[in-house]
Amino acid sequence: MKKTARGFLFIVSGPSGVGKGTIRQELLGRYGDLDYSVSATTRKPRPGEVHGKDYFFVSQEEFQELLRNDALLEWAKVYDHFYGTPEQYVESLLTAGKDCILEIDVQGALQVKRKKPESILIFIAPPSKEELIRRITYRGTESRDEIEKRMQKVEGETQHLHEYNYRVVNEDLEKAVESIRAIIIAERCRVNQSK
Amino acid sequence: MKKTARGFLFIVSGPSGVGKGTIRQELLGRYGDLDYSVSATTRKPRPGEVHGKDYFFVSQEEFQELLRNDALLEWAKVYDHFYGTPEQYVESLLTAGKDCILEIDVQGALQVKRKKPESILIFIAPPSKEELIRRITYRGTESRDEIEKRMQKVEGETQHLHEYNYRVVNEDLEKAVESIRAIIIAERCRVNQSK
Numbered sequence: 001m002k003k004t005a006r007g008f009l010f011i012v013s014g015p016s017g018v019g020k021g022t023i024r025q026e027l028l029g030r031y032g033d034l035d036y037s038v039s040a041t042t043r044k045p046r047p048g049e050v051h052g053k054d055y056f057f058v059s060q061e062e063f064q065e066l067l068r069n070d071a072l073l074e075w076a077k078v079y080d081h082f083y084g085t086p087e088q089y090v091e092s093l094l095t096a097g098k099d100c101i102l103e104i105d106v107q108g109a110l111q112v113k114r115k116k117p118e119s120i121l122i123f124i125a126p127p128s129k130e131e132l133i134r135r136i137t138y139r140g141t142e143s144r145d146e147i148e149k150r151m152q153k154v155e156g157e158t159q160h161l162h163e164y165n166y167r168v169v170n171e172d173l174e175k176a177v178e179s180i181r182a183i184i185i186a187e188r189c190r191v192n193q194s195k
Numbered sequence: 196m197k198k199t200a201r202g203f204l205f206i207v208s209g210p211s212g213v214g215k216g217t218i219r220q221e222l223l224g225r226y227g228d229l230d231y232s233v234s235a236t237t238r239k240p241r242p243g244e245v246h247g248k249d250y251f252f253v254s255q256e257e258f259q260e261l262l263r264n265d266a267l268l269e270w271a272k273v274y275d276h277f278y279g280t281p282e283q284y285v286e287s288l289l290t291a292g293k294d295c296i297l298e299i300d301v302q303g304a305l306q307v308k309r310k311k312p313e314s315i316l317i318f319i320a321p322p323s324k325e326e327l328i329r330r331i332t333y334r335g336t337e338s339r340d341e342i343e344k345r346m347q348k349v350e351g352e353t354q355h356l357h358e359y360n361y362r363v364v365n366e367d368l369e370k371a372v373e374s375i376r377a378i379i380i381a382e383r384c385r386v387n388q389s390k
Contacts, residue, residue, distance in 0.1 A: 123386070166384040179384055186381035189361040189374055191318070 004097035007035075008187055009090065009116060011102045012180065013109035014124030015154040017136040019170045023124060024103040026177045034184070037090045037102045040066060043081035056086065074104065074111035085112070099184065106157040113163065120187055121164040122180060127171035129154075199292035202230075203382055204285065204311060206297045207375065208304035209319030210349040212331040214365045218319060219298040221372045229379070232285045232297040235261060238276035251281065269299060269306035280307070294379065301352040308358065315382055316359040317375060322366035324349070 012027075014020050028036050040056040042063050051057050058066075063082045066072050075084030085102060093100045102112065102119075109121055126132035132154060136147055161167060166183050170176040207222075209215050223231050235251040237258050246252050253261070258277045261267050270279030280297060288295045297307065297314075304316055321327035327349060331342055356362060361378050365371040 122384075161386060164386050166381065167386050168384050179380055182377035182380035183384060185374055185377035186361065189317075189363050189378060191356060191359050191362050 004095075007094040007096070007098040007100055008184070009037075009094060009100050009102065009112075009119040010034075010180075010184060010187075011104065011109045011112055011119055011121045012124060013102075013104055013106055013121060013164075014170075015126065015132065015157050016105065016150060017132055018124045018126050019135070019173065019176070020103050020124045022173060023170065023176055023180065024101060026173065027101060027180060030177070031181065031184075033099060035093045035098045035100045037085055037093070037100050039083055039085050039104075040072070041081060041083045043083075073102075073115055074108040076105065076108055087115075099188075106160055110160060110163060120166070120183070122166045122168055122183060123161055123164040124176065125158075125167055125169045126154075127169055131171075199290075202289040202291070202293040202295055203379070204232075204289060204295050204297065204307075204314040205229075205375075205379060205382075206299065206304045206307055206314055206316045207319060208297075208299055208301055208316060208359075209365075210321065210327065210352050211300065211345060212327055213319045213321050214330070214368065214371070215298050215319045217368060218365065218371055218375065219296060221368065222296060222375060225372070226376065226379075228294060230288045230293045230295045232280055232288070232295050234278055234280050234299075235267070236276060236278045238278075268297075268310055269303040271300065271303055282310075294383075301355055305355060305358060315361070315378070317361045317363055317378060318356055318359040319371065320353075320362055320364045321349075322364055326366075 012020050012024055024036070028034055038052060038056055040058050040063060042058060042060050045051065045055070045057050049055065063084065066084060066086065067075065071087055072084035073087045073090060075082060085104065085108070090100055090102070104112070112119055113121060126135070129151070133147060133151065136142055136150060142150070168176050168179045207215050207219055219231070223229055233247060233251055235253050235258060237253060237255050240246065240250070240252050244250065258279065261279060261281065262270065266282055267279035268282045268285060270277060280299065280303070285295055285297070299307070307314055308316060321330070324346065328342060328346065331337055331345060337345070363371050363374045
């Protein structure tokens with residue numbers, strides 16, 4: 001019996017507001033050969049969100065249990081809620097030979113890379129600082145102070161760019177999605193170089 | 196003034212008969228952002244071939260002069276004719292920020308990699324040994340002995356696969372061209388990793 005080649009783990013990551021969620025949705029909607037790593041969270045489902053598809057919605061106790069069992073590839077507390085990536089779920093996809101997309105923030109991506117150094121990190125960058133401010137402001141949910149804090153965070157995050165494999169500028173959604181698709185195809189062709 | 200980023204050198208290479216010439220033509224025909232590294236040769240032009248476009252057609256003396264001046268990135272003698280890649284031509288394209296495609300055999304690709312380690316080597320592989328024999332035989336220009344010799348050469352060449360960055364199977368021309376296009380786009384997004 002032929003052994004199934006292990007799948008690739010692609011991490012789509014970048015500053016908040018850069019559009020990585022939209023990019024992930026487009027990729028999964030268009031290409032049937034990609035799976036999505038569903039995260040666990042303690043926050044309540046928003047209208048339309050489906051358990052096991054958008055998130056695994058879990059209780060505080062269940063999340064603490066995952067933490068205690070070191071069952072998360074990465075996790076973070078954002079405001080009052082916990083978010084994390086169950087390792088077993090990702091691992092089952094990769095073992096079955098499926099390529100998997102993880103969409104997480106920069107800190108999370110670096111955590112995953114430490115646990116799975118073979119994962120491929122893609123940094124989604126805004127076309128400019130000004131454009132990122134515009135996008136965050138457009139949401140209308142953030143105060144001026146909050147935006148200032150976010151921008152400082154972005155500068156800190158960008159300093160980790162050298163730990164990423166690829167950088168894709170999200171100026172035009174279509175081009176960004178195409179670039180990531182190209183990265184996925186290219187990585188599948190990559191020769192495992194011994195040097 | 197903004198400094199132009201240096202272009203990438205993509206080397207499309209692989210065994211004789213694998214279809215790398217067709218792939219190169221398709222890439223250059225479809226994508227205006229790629230340039231072709233024109234080779235020098237001592238063989239006579241075939242009908243339709245244009246000097247400076249298909250090849251630089253040079254005399255034996257001119258070729259020896261290029262060799263003496265170490266002006267070739269790689270060269271080979273095939274039957275009675277010399278073939279080589281003038282370094283200055285490629286260098287002028289790369290310096291101007293243009294991405295450049297070189298289509299050469301395996302020995303040539305390895306020579307270029309020694310001189311320009313930053314070049315990206317793409318190995319075009321036949322779907323199977325049987326299919327490669329079929330393609331070579333189909334040309335109708337080779338004797339049985341010649342085919343046997345070629346197949347041995349292919350096996351030797353395949354042992355250099357680990358020196359390549361990518362491997363693309365040319366089972367379906369369309370898919371092969373798309374994969375190489377993906378590799379080119381991906382490499383442009385690649386982060387220069389310090390580790």
